[in-house]
Amino acid sequence: MTIAIPVDEGGKTVCVSFGRAPYFLFHDDGTGNTRVLANPAADSPGGAGVKAAQFVADAGADSLIAFRCGQNAAQVFSASNVAIYRAEGVSAEENLKALEAGRLPVLATFHAGFHGAV
Amino acid sequence: MKISVVSGKGGTGKTFVAVNLAVTAQDAVYMDCDVEEPNGRLFLKPNVTRELPVHILVPHIDSVRCTGCRKCVSFCRFNALAMVKGKPILFPEICHSCGGCSLVCPVGAISERPLQVGAVQLGYVGSGKETRPSLRIVTGVLSIGKVSAVPVVKATLDAGAALSYDDAQADVASQMVSVIDCPPGSGCSVLESVAGSDFCLMVVEPTAFGFHNFRMIEQIPKQLGIPCAVVINKDGEPYAPLEAYCAEHSVPILARIPYREDLTEILSEGTLAVKADRELARLFEQLLRAIVDGGEA
Numbered sequence: 001m002t003i004a005i006p007v008d009e010g011g012k013t014v015c016v017s018f019g020r021a022p023y024f025l026f027h028d029d030g031t032g033n034t035r036v037l038a039n040p041a042a043d044s045p046g047g048a049g050v051k052a053a054q055f056v057a058d059a060g061a062d063s064l065i066a067f068r069c070g071q072n073a074a075q076v077f078s079a080s081n082v083a084i085y086r087a088e089g090v091s092a093e094e095n096l097k098a099l100e101a102g103r104l105p106v107l108a109t110f111h112a113g114f115h116g117a118v
Numbered sequence: 119m120k121i122s123v124v125s126g127k128g129g130t131g132k133t134f135v136a137v138n139l140a141v142t143a144q145d146a147v148y149m150d151c152d153v154e155e156p157n158g159r160l161f162l163k164p165n166v167t168r169e170l171p172v173h174i175l176v177p178h179i180d181s182v183r184c185t186g187c188r189k190c191v192s193f194c195r196f197n198a199l200a201m202v203k204g205k206p207i208l209f210p211e212i213c214h215s216c217g218g219c220s221l222v223c224p225v226g227a228i229s230e231r232p233l234q235v236g237a238v239q240l241g242y243v244g245s246g247k248e249t250r251p252s253l254r255i256v257t258g259v260l261s262i263g264k265v266s267a268v269p270v271v272k273a274t275l276d277a278g279a280a281l282s283y284d285d286a287q288a289d290v291a292s293q294m295v296s297v298i299d300c301p302p303g304s305g306c307s308v309l310e311s312v313a314g315s316d317f318c319l320m321v322v323e324p325t326a327f328g329f330h331n332f333r334m335i336e337q338i339p340k341q342l343g344i345p346c347a348v349v350i351n352k353d354g355e356p357y358a359p360l361e362a363y364c365a366e367h368s369v370p371i372l373a374r375i376p377y378r379e380d381l382t383e384i385l386s387e388g389t390l391a392v393k394a395d396r397e398l399a400r401l402f403e404q405l406l407r408a409i410v411d412g413g414e415a
Contacts, residue, residue, distance in 0.1 A: 047197025
């Protein structure tokens with residue numbers, strides 16, 4: 001199973017933004033492999049959430065851990081059967097452990113977009 | 119002459135200035151481009167004679183023909199399309215109606231279909247018994263739940279321009295005053311509203327917040343090369359940084375509308391200040407003259 005996490009510069013901490021996170025961490029819990037890839041949507045003029053979701057789905061992720069996620073991205077994830085979990089704390093590693101232990105809640109509320117605001 | 123009325127900050131008094139200016143001009147067209155909350159009609163109470171729907175084109179994807187090649191997805195600069203498990207997903211509210219996806223689709227699976235995003239209401243102020251209404255009102259209304267105001271702003275401006283040429287000679291029309299009540303802020307829909315105008319009137323509140331927003335909005339007419347001037351609303355104590363900035367950058371301050379509680383009361387009742395208050399009537403006459411004379415000189 002592949003788990004995706006939007007991460008900050010350095011790849012260790014969960015980024016507060018999903019669509020405009022600079023990187024995505026992909027962790028394969030079967031092999032234990034972790035890759036950090038640049039998010040192609042980070043500097044998108046619009047629709048960053050859609051593009052980032054497309055990227056995560058194309059990378060073969062089965063689950064996403066994030067602090068928040070927009071409605072459009074959630075629609076892409078729903079179509080591609082990617083489960084979304086709410087991150088707890090900033091450490092990407094701790095979140096992976098928490099997910100494995102079944103301690104992360106499912107993210108069920110999706111925002112309508114911030115569009116430049118934070 | 120088209121006069122756009124802007125203010126960076128909402129609640130500064132843009133509509134207040136725009137409607138009173140239009141009424142003062144008498145033979146005029148008032149265009150409400152603040153399509154998310156077109157409030158000018160609350161003061162002008164127009165008789166609406168026609169309503170024109172505003173459509174945008176959005177892609178329609180024939181999922182049987184679609185081969186899932188993703189050319190449309192990679193083409194869309196605004197990421198209004200996604201492709202999951204070989205099936206396209208469309209986000210019409212992100213779409214900018216460029217039509218590019220239908221052009222790049224190699225199998226002709228994408229066509230464009232109209233989607234209504236708003237309406238333009240045409241009307242006039244008067245009893246209807248006049249041979250020719252003096253003040254015509256064009257109101258752009260963005261449909262509830264729709265996010266992009268620009269198409270409705272464009273349609274409002276087009277309808278307003280057509281109206282000012284409707285039954286008048288071209289030379290008369292060019293003299294006719296059009297007042298464009300712009301949306302708040304300094305985004306795309308404001309740019310669209312200001313771009314075609316001959317003069318930009320910036321309503322400013324003499325506060326730190328008002329000054330900050332003025333500095334943002336002031337870039338628009340400057341960069342578009344449109345002559346502009348300031349009206350200070352809710353004037354009391356002069357706000358020194360604003361006064362200094364206008365003096366230094368030669369931005370004329372054409373009027374100062376005093377902060378008066380009774381004006382707030384007039385406003386809250388939906389009454390036109392120039393009808394209810396002599397001082398304001400004079401002020402707006404002088405303001406209009408300063409703009410029109412200054413614009414011709």
